[in-house]
Amino acid sequence: MSKFIKSTLALVTLALVCLVALTSVKAADADETRESYGTVIGIDLGTTYSCVGVYKNGRVEIIANDQGHRITPSYDVQADIKHFPFKVKSKSGAPVITVEVKGEEKTFTPEEISAMILGKMKEIAEAYLSKKVTHAVVTVPAYFNDAQRQATKDA
Numbered sequence: 845m846s847k848f849i850k851s852t853l854a855l856v857t858l859a860l861v862c863l864v865a866l867t868s869v870k871a872a873d874a875d876e877t878r879e880s881y882g883t884v885i886g887i888d889l890g891t892t893y894s895c896v897g898v899y900k901n902g903r904v905e906i907i908a909n910d911q912g913h914r915i916t917p918s919y920d921v922q923a924d925i926k927h928f929p930f931k932v933k934s935k936s937g938a939p940v941i942t943v944e945v946k947g948e949e950k951t952f953t954p955e956e957i958s959a960m961i962l963g964k965m966k967e968i969a970e971a972y973l974s975k976k977v978t979h980a981v982v983t984v985p986a987y988f989n990d991a992q993r994q995a996t997k998d999a
Contacts, residue, residue, distance in 0.1 A: 958999035
């Protein structure tokens, strides 16, 4: 499947998730007994690209990042491992990424990397909306197993 088709499917999936989530928030606003969640964003956390959207003015808008692109690259490390300026190691049987930051070696777990990507998507949304975002719906690839889904929640 081409990158364009995958990207289009990811954007459509994100749009549907945002629409469903925000319809629920709108219904919650109508019921005084429910808590208001404010602006809820949708984040499509992909292995190739990630993107963030918001339901605004009656439609879902996919938000451009600080470089003007509506999708932000994510990477499958195994495919390009020899080209990256970091090392992938094993720690207690789990993969970790080791990188040098300001002369000091730092180690990150996949969950920490996912958390950084999610944090960046949140920053993109907050810059676009000019307000703080406290709630998000996050999609992951359909082939993720339960452990990968839990790791994403942990992130």
